[in-house]
Amino acid sequence: MAHLQYSNGEGFGEQLSDHTHYSQAVRGWDLTTGAVPVDFGQQIDQAFANVEHILQHAGGKGWEQVYKVRCYFAPLDMADEHHLVRNLKTYCPNHRPILTAVGVEKLALENMKIEIEVVAHLGD
Structure with a gap:
């Protein structure tokens, strides 16, 4: 799909892309160091x-253009959903994107508890 523009964050995102041959899926790591915070929130x-x-780096405006969110949780614990809701309200104050939450056994990095995948509309 050469007509699409792929993007990776500087630092760790670029290193991981080079090593694994994929464009960055945004996960809960620090973009420059690759560190994963221990605290779920x-x-x-x-x-x-x-x-x-990453959305801004790719030429978009950020969360305001996101219309679909898929969250992978390892494990899925809806007792912690207030962290997710707080961020959705902060980053999407003027709209409510559709959301799917999926529980998985494990994510790619040690101690990683969440991975977020989004779809954004860059048009008007």
Whole structure:
């Protein structure tokens, strides 16, 4: 799909892309160091900030253009949903994207508890 524009964050995102031959899926790591916060709330906060950064890096406006969100949780614990809701309200104050939450056994990196995948509309 050569007509699509792929993007990776600087630093760790570029290194991981080169090593694994894929464009960055935004996860709860620090974009420059690759560190994964231990605290679940901090992981969600970092994942949302990463999505904002990558969308803007790719030429978009950020979360305001996101209309679909898919979250992978390892494990899925809806007792922690307030972290997700807080970030959705912060990053999407003027709209409510559709959301799918999926529980998985494990994610790619050690101690990673959340991965967020979004679809954004870059048009009007």
